[in-house]
Amino acid sequence: MLSKLFSELKRLPRYAILLAALTALGMTAGLYRLYAGLGATTNMSKxxxxxxxxxxxxxxxxxxGGAFTLAxxxxxxxxxxxxxxxxxxVLFGLLGYSSVLVILFFDLGRWDRFWHFIVYPNINSALFEVSWCIAIYSIILIYEFSPVIVERFGNNRLLEWIKKLTIPMVIAGITLSSMHQSSLGTLFIVMSPRLHPLWHSMLLPVFFLLxxxxxxxxxxxxxxxxxxxxxGHSLSQRVLEKLGWLMPWFLGxxxxxxxxxxxxTEELGLLFSSGKYSLLFWLELVVGVIVPMILFSIxxxxxxxxGTLTAAMLVAAxxxxxxxxxxxxxxxxRQGVTYSPHWLxxxxLVGVASGVLLVFTILSTYFPVFVETMPTRKPQEAAVEAGRAERAPALSGD
Amino acid sequence: MSRNHTYGFLIDASRCIDCRACLVACSVENDVPMEHTRIWMKGTGVMGKFPDLQRYTAPYHCMHCLDPSCVSACTVGALQQNEDGIVTYDDKRCIGCRYCMYACPFEIPNFEWDQRLALIVKCDLCVNRLAEGGQPACAATCPTQAILFGKREEMLALAHARIEDAPHRYVNHVYGEFENGGTSTFYISPVSFEQMGMPITDETRSPAHFNRLVTHGTPAVAATVAVAMSGAYLAIKRQSADNAAAEQASDGRPDDHE
Incomplete structure (x- = not known):
């Protein structure tokens, strides 16, 4: 029994051990933060x-946002x-949102009351809306991913029942995503005295959603x-090409x-007169929007x-x-006070991100996550590599 | 806003002598150490050239805005405006998300950075003392009457009257009358409020107003998205009924690599 488990674990690529170690270190940092308070473990201030x-x-x-866009x-x-x-x-989305919830938990001064947003609503608060939408959307993402788990155990009746709900669940997911993606922009509307006017705008919710x-x-x-x-699995270049074709429309x-x-709002002058802020704004728009827009148009x-990878990396950056x-x-x-993060x-962050990658690796090793994607190498070769993880060093490159 | 804005402060920087009795009173009233008081000092620092030196100070606490940004921002409604227009804080609800600290244009809410389970710290205008017919601790203690407490309209009228009576003594600006859409705390000062180190805001309307414009629109936007998506789904489905059949066939394909 134990040896079977061990041989199963051997199917995991070798870098999983590194990820597990980093996750453990990150969680230790998190526990210390809960013990010592935010003042001693972070550089946040008034x-x-x-x-x-x-x-x-x-x-x-x-x-x-890929999960709702693709849906x-x-x-x-x-x-x-x-x-x-x-x-x-969907798996990446689910893990992304999970990591956000974990980080938020450590960020709260009263993390023991994280559930208060459910029972004490403030309908004027963008953060209240974001909390609700993310909580419900996470459940929808679990639903959207559930066929992968159910399929693995071959429960076809349950699978059929799940698939019947697909369309209403997908539309609910898109609606909730539109709400919280935009509300994350709304967060900053009330912060007008603090956010530089190049970024502050009544259109912030539209910018964030778009x-x-x-x-x-x-x-x-x-x-x-x-x-x-x-x-050793990838989408075909035909699919990537189609996704790339969509980009210039949204970016434009x-x-x-x-x-x-x-x-x-007659703030165009700020593009040249705000020093460091002008530079950051230009960097965002030229490197992250204009250049990839041109690349994806070709x-x-x-x-x-x-080419596709380069352009996509620019958009993400x-x-x-x-x-x-x-x-x-x-x-x-204010008063000359700035912020840069404490190493803890x-x-x-490193711990939570490693945890997410570890879970992704485990799920995609043991469950049919990549069933529809193309094996990019010959099946035997890919199987051997997945087992021995000879390509593990590739991780350091991303 | 349909609330009464019953109470108000008038703080006169020309009368403040920086004795900090108000800070001590606040510390005693709220049973907190001096570094956690809900009132602190703003000031010009030493100005001018010897022997012509000047230095002005004024105590500084929650302005109790007419349309408070923090109340609009608070995720769990721990910050509320009561029927008298006082901005109250419920430490049983607060989750310590600190959004109010960014929302407040006056940088009033503070956070217990040194606590394991940490909360927000903010002036509640000594609501308990008011209920017993008293005055806020800071105003009751001030030996030079630099902090006056009373009806909001009376305090505002008095602020203008003092400037009018002695225009050479004050800058012609009642700080708090229009700042952030109006507040319940008014400052008058012999020097500009910028020199006093107080936050300067051009907004004559509270950002809370603009925040509500958006958050109240959300349900309508959500409904539109849901209806538009359902409509698009049904319309396209009807158009491509043939394609749908083909897709179903490819959906049932067995997985070829485990």
Missing amino acids: VFPWGVWISFDLTTVALS ALVYVFHMHDLHAATRPT SSIPAGISLIIIGSIVSDMLF LYLALKLGELLV KSVRWNRW GIVLNRFDATWFAILP ELAL
Whole structure:
């Protein structure tokens, strides 16, 4: 029995041990934070009451937007050839949201009361709405992923019953995602005295929702190419090309709205007069929006694996920068006080991110996550590699 | 806002002598150490050249805004505005998310950074003392009457009257009358409020108002998304009934690599 378990565990790639170790270290940091309080273990202050954890949360939610975007494309708009991407994308979304919930738990001053948002509603609060939507959406993601688990144990009647609910659940998921992706932008509307005017806007909810779509698509593309390296499974270039084709539309609309808003509110001058803030804003728009928009518009780039990967990485980087700007870099200092994270804050983040990758690796090893994706190497070769994890060093490259 | 804004403060920087008796009174009233008082000092620091030196100070606590940003932001409704317009804090509800600290334009809510289970700290205008017919501890203690407490309209009228009576003594600005859409705490000062180190905001309307514009629109947006998605699904499904049949066939494909 024990030896069987051991041989099963051997199917995991070798880097799983590294991930497990990092997860354990991160959780130790988290437990110490619960014991010692936020003052001793973080660099947050009265002037910067939120730190890198919140930046991580907002970034992860945006990058997990692939799950609702793909669900809309496949089930509502019937682009069935994208279906192959759903399982890994839903799993990434589920794990992304789980990591956000874990981090939020450690971020609360009264983590023992995390459930209060359920019983003490404040309907004016964007954070209240975000909490509810993320909680319910996480349940929907569990539902959307459940066929993978049920299939593994071959319960066909249950599977049929689950599949009957697909469309209503998918539409509920898209609705909840639209709500919380946009409400994460709404969070900053009340913070107008603190957020730099290049970022502060009444359109923040629109910006956040709209940008989560290309962000999610970019993660589907990156994930596919990384899983090619790690697991020997990838989406076909035909599917990636189709996803890439969608990008310029969303990026273009986003760019037009961002600049249009500055034009209408007569803040265009800030693009040149705000020093470091102007630079950050340009970086976001040029590197994260304009350049990938051009790249994805070129057919030969979309059909090229590395071209697609490069453009997708730029989109993801732009979104990461945007969310870090809104939560940290573009928050105006007061009384000369600035913020940079304590090493324990980073340790918890590394631990949670490693935990997420570890769970992803375990689930995709033992459950049919990649059934519809193409094996990119010959079956025997891929099986041997999955067992020996000869490609493990590839992890350090991403 | 349909509430009464019954009470108000008038704080006169020209009368404050930086004795900090108000801080001590706050510490005693709320039974907290001096570093956790809900009132602290703002000031100019030493200005001018010897021997022409000047230094102004004023105590600083929650402004009790007419339309408070923190109340709008609070995830769990721990911050509330009561029927007298006082911004109260319920330490039984608070989850310590610290959104109020970012929402408040006056940087009032503080956090117990040194506590294992940490809460927000904020002035509640000594509601308990008011209920017994008393005055807030800080106002009751002030030896120079730099902190006056009374009816909001009376305090505002008095602020303007003092400036009018002695225009050479004060800058012509009642801080708190329009800041953040109006507050219940008014400051008058011989020097600009920027020099006093007080937050300067151009907003004459509380950001809470703009926040509500968006959050109250959310249910309508959600309903629109749900209806639009359902409609799109049904419309496209009807159009491509043939494709759907083909898709079903490919769905049932056995998995070929375990």
